[in-house]
Amino acid sequence: MNALTLPDIAAQASRQALPLEWVGMCGIALPVLMDSQRIAAKADAGVSLDDGEARGIHMSRLYLALEMLEQDNLTPALLRQVLQRFLDSHEGLANSAYLRLHFDLLLKRPALVSPLAGWKSYPLSIEAQLKNAMFHVELKIVVPYSSTCPCSAALSRQLIQQQFVDDFANRPLQHAEILAWLGSTQGIVATPHSQRSNAELHLRLDDFLDELPLIALINDAENALGTAVQTAVKRADEQAFALANGQNLMFCEDAARRLNLALRRSPGVNAFQLRVVHAESLHAHDAVAQSRWNWEA
Ligand SMILES: Nc1nc2c(ncn2[C@@H]2O[C@H](COP(=O)(O)OP(=O)(O)OP(=O)(O)O)[C@@H](O)[C@H]2O)c(=O)[nH]1
Numbered sequence: 001m002n003a004l005t006l007p008d009i010a011a012q013a014s015r016q017a018l019p020l021e022w023v024g025m026c027g028i029a030l031p032v033l034m035d036s037q038r039i040a041a042k043a044d045a046g047v048s049l050d051d052g053e054a055r056g057i058h059m060s061r062l063y064l065a066l067e068m069l070e071q072d073n074l075t076p077a078l079l080r081q082v083l084q085r086f087l088d089s090h091e092g093l094a095n096s097a098y099l100r101l102h103f104d105l106l107l108k109r110p111a112l113v114s115p116l117a118g119w120k121s122y123p124l125s126i127e128a129q130l131k132n133a134m135f136h137v138e139l140k141i142v143v144p145y146s147s148t149c150p151c152s153a154a155l156s157r158q159l160i161q162q163q164f165v166d167d168f169a170n171r172p173l174q175h176a177e178i179l180a181w182l183g184s185t186q187g188i189v190a191t192p193h194s195q196r197s198n199a200e201l202h203l204r205l206d207d208f209l210d211e212l213p214l215i216a217l218i219n220d221a222e223n224a225l226g227t228a229v230q231t232a233v234k235r236a237d238e239q240a241f242a243l244a245n246g247q248n249l250m251f252c253e254d255a256a257r258r259l260n261l262a263l264r265r266s267p268g269v270n271a272f273q274l275r276v277v278h279a280e281s282l283h284a285h286d287a288v289a290q291s292r293w294n295w296e297a
Contacts, residue, residue: 010056020049022098023057030066032101033073034214041103043069047086047094054093061089074101074126076137076209083130096131105141105214109231112240118231120144122218135207143199143218145225146241147278150249152192159190194245196229197252197278199259204271204295213268224262225255252278256289264293271295 024046032041045062065085072078079099086097102125110117123142128135167181181187199221205212222228226248230241250258255276263272271294278287 010054010058012055013053014055017052019052022046023049024062024098025059028063028066030069030101032069032103033071034105036073039103039105041101044098044100044102045086046098047090048096049093050095051093057090057093062086065089069101075211076128076135076205079126079128079137080130080135083128083135087130096129098127098129100125100127102126105218107215107218109228111230111232111234111237112244113236114232114234116232116234116237120229120231124214126212137205137207137209137212139201139203139205139212139214139217141201141203141214141218141221143201143221143225144229145197145199145222145255146194146227146229146245147197147225147250147252147255148192148194148227148245148248149280149282150251150254152282153246153249156190156192160188163187163189192249193281195279195281197255197276199225199255200275200277201259201263202273203263203269206268206270209268213266217263217266217269220262220266221259224258226250226258252276252287252289256291260291260293 024044026044028043028045030041030043031038033039043066045066047057047062049057065082068078068082068085083097083099086099087094102123104121105124106119106121108117109120125140127138127140164181164187167187168178201217201221203217227241227244230237233241255278256274259274259276263269263274271292273290273292273295275288275290280287
C-alpha cells in the first residue's frame, strides 16, 4: 500500500456545508528560540475553514510549518512566515491563520542590595494572526509584584501613635527610651498587610516591529509597579524590600493606573487591556482592577 491508496477523509465534501472560524491543534510541544536559547513552548496552530464544502483542514501541514520556529530566533517576521505557510498550504480552504505560543520566560534578576541574583519566571503567550493579509501580534504576560495596603498602613500608624500617647503621656521624653520603644513590638504594635499580586497584561503590538519587546515590556511594568517580587534574598535585601514597600503603598486601583500610564508610553505597544489581582491577606478573596487603552473589544 502506498500514500496514494490511503483514504483521505479531509479531502471529502462536508455533509453540512458550513465554514468554521478556527480549526487546528492545541498544545503542541515545541522548542522555540529566544536569544538563541531553546525554550520549551506549547503551540496552538489553526486556520479558518472558509470553504464550507470541505470536510477538513490538513493538520499535518500546520504541524510541519511549525518546524520553522525551531531554527530561528522568534521575531514578528518569523511568526508571519509561519502563518503564511499555514495559508499557502491551505489555498482555497483558508483565509485566516492563527498561532499562539505559550511558555514561561525566565529572567535573571539581581537582589536589591547583596550581590546575589536569581531566576524569575513570567508566564507569557504570543498570539499572531494573519487575516485578510493583515498581520497582528498580541502578547499576554503575567508580572508578579508585591503590594502593601495604604489603608492598613495608615490604620497601623494610628495604632502606633495611640500607643505612644499611652506609653509617654505626661512624662519627659528620653532619647534612649524612645529608641528602644521604636525597636519593640510593644511600641510598634501594628503592621500593615501586604500581598503577592499579579499584573495580567494583554498587549497589542505595532504591526511592523523587528523584535518582540518582551523584556522591555516586563521591565516597564515592574518599574511602574515599584516593588517587584524578589529572588535570592539576604537580610539586607529583605530590609531594602521592606523600605521599598513602605514607600510604595498601593491599592489595586493605584497599580492599574500606574501600569496604564506606563504602558501607553512603552515603545511598540498599540493598545492594551490589563487586570491587576491583589491576593489579599486581609480576606480570602482578591482585590481586582481592570483598565484598557485604545482597546476595541
Ligand atoms: N482535519 C482533521 N484531521 C484530523 C483530525 N483528527 C486527526 N486528524 C488527522 O490528521 C492527519 C493529518 O491530516 P492531513 O494533513 O490531511 O494528512 P495527509 O492527507 O497525509 O497530508 P496531505 O497529503 O498534506 O494532505 C490525518 O491522519 C487525520 O486523520 C480532525 O479532527 N480533523
